[in-house]
Amino acid sequence: MLSFLKSAVWPKSGFWTVTQPYQHTPVADVFGSLDKVFKLPGEQITSDPLSKVYKVTAAGKVFYVKRYTGGGKGLRRYIGRSRVRAEWKNLLLFRRLGLPTANLVAYGEQKLLSMMLKGALITEELENTIDLSEVIEEYPDYLTDRNWLLPVIDQVAWATRVLHAYRFVHNDLKWRNILVSRDKTNPQIFLIDCPGGFRWFGPMLQYRIVKDLACLDKLGKYHLSRTMRMRFYKLYRGNSLTHRLTSKDKQQIRQVLGFFEGRE
Structure with missing residues (x-):
């Protein structure tokens, strides 16, 4: 045809x-x-x-x-x-x-x-940038340097929150699709490569949101501490770092942690 x-x-x-x-x-x-x-x-x-x-x-x-x-x-x-x-x-x-x-x-x-x-x-070209997955190999010490890591986590949490508040899901929100400047003292993230992103409504929106979060945590669970992963989640939810998780938060976290079970 x-x-x-x-x-x-x-x-x-x-x-x-x-x-x-x-x-x-x-x-x-x-x-x-x-x-x-x-x-x-x-x-x-x-x-x-x-x-x-x-x-x-x-x-x-x-x-x-x-x-x-x-x-x-x-x-x-x-x-x-x-x-x-x-x-x-x-x-x-x-x-x-x-x-x-x-x-x-x-x-x-x-x-x-x-x-x-x-x-x-x-x-x-975004000069002097690297994708987050490449940081693991090229600059592994960055992932334990709070001066670099905290602003990166905060920016990713904010960007993800903005997308989801608009009912938009990336659908491939993996570390390789987030660039970060090589500036160790003032890192800046950039979102790239999103042909599968779309606005969703209803139950499918929540499913896709969980998928986005699970994509981020796919490498996060291996390379970030539990404290840093929790920092991301609380900021993503728009809460303070001292905020206690609600039952809804805990349910969503369980969904995120189990999303790729048996598929990795």
Whole structure:
């Protein structure tokens, strides 16, 4: 079916947007259209069945170009919001909610009827950052340094609380998807890579919230003390550090701790 649609003579539609800070700059010339972006040379960083990420230097800066060749899995391949559209919309949402994230440079997609043919989004490199999972290998001493660890935990708790208060769940809130600056005295976190994030309502919202918290604790339970994990949870709940856990808190904690049981 896919090959038939691509070979048939159907009208194609699409758009490409360069965000305001980069318009009328040399960067806009480099990333001026979707076709141009797909022809750019660059260093391939990662790949999966739907997309590839390239590191590209332009106008003296480093950018990450994520090129999609599929809209998603199953029916999402043909109808509904494509994965690339979800990812750029979520980055824009983070910005509206006041959450630190990478600067979105350009984004867009091309469709054939309702099926996405290709799409891309470009972000500017967050200099001197590392993802939290890499901290374990490269800077293990940071995880026992309260001067570094406390502000990182506090920021992650705040960002997660803001998302969930908006009824938005990340759906892949793992350490690898949180960047942190290498500044040991004043670390700053950034949320990245969120194509699966979505707003939920009702019982499914609570289930997805537990999943987000469990994703964070997947590495947290091995590399953070119980005290630090409890600090995160209390701040995430909007409580003081001296607050006594309620029965509802304890129930949610049990759900978080048991979420990945038998699946790791």
